[in-house]
Amino acid sequence: MSQAEARQTQRVVLQxxxxxxxxxxxxxxxxxxxxRHQLGLTAxxxxxxxxxxxxxxxxVDGKPERSCLMLAVQAEGCEVTTVEGLTPAAGLSPLQAAFQQHHALQCGFCTPGILVTMEALLRENPHPDEATVREALSGNVCRCTGYQFIVDAVLAAAKEGR
Ligand code: FES
Ligand code: FES
Incomplete structure (x- = not known):
């Protein structure tokens, strides 16, 4: 394949x-x-x-997906929500506020992915027990908090009906 062919683009419509x-x-x-690079959604x-x-x-259509394993063209016709989309115009979402209150982050690099994953969990199961939260978290690596504060924050958000 020539370089020109390799650079061919196609029009996609993403929501x-x-x-x-x-x-x-x-x-x-x-x-x-x-x-990140086309839409500036760097969170x-x-x-x-x-x-x-x-x-x-x-x-992606309400389900957590790895955006590093999905091609943009595969998202055509789907509703994609990033952590920016879960954040109100002013202030924090209830789950984000619980993370802040319970010190559920340190470096913050993993936090957007965790927030998205936990938001999906709480939408599907508004009152998860600790084991369910830990199971849902198992696909998100955070090397610095040890997870306890993250679990505390999610359980607190669920308890308060967030
Ligand atoms: S960057 Fe996608 S799972 Fe790690
Ligand atoms: S907050 Fe630092 S790795 Fe998760």
Whole structure:
């Protein structure tokens, strides 16, 4: 394949955080990279780029997905929600506020992916027990908090009906 062919782009229509975007993307571009570099949604972090760490997690049609394992063209016709889309115009979402109150983050690199994953959990199961929270968290790597404060924050948010 020539370089010119390799650079061919195609038009995709992505629905991201409630907004419609028409974008020209190369078929090989990852959803994570398009979110970050084309749309400027840089809260979606890229860590391992191989589906292990969960930092790149976004909601695709309401389900948590690794945006480093999904091509942008595969998201056509889906509703994509990043952590920016879970954040109110002013202040923090209830889950974000619980993270703040319970000191559930340190460096914060993993936090957007964890917030997205936990938001999906609470939407599906508003009153999870600790084991369920830990199971749902198992795909998100955080190397600094030891998880206890994250679990505390999620359980507190659930308890308060957030
Ligand atoms: S960057 Fe996607 S799972 Fe790690
Ligand atoms: S907050 Fe630092 S790795 Fe998660």
């Amino acid at each position: 991201v955080n409630g907004q419609r975007h028409e974008l020209d993307v190369e078929p090989r571009w990852l959803l994570a990279d398009v979110l 979606t972090h890229v860590g391992c780029e191989q589906g292990v760490c969960g930092a790149c997690t976004v909601l």
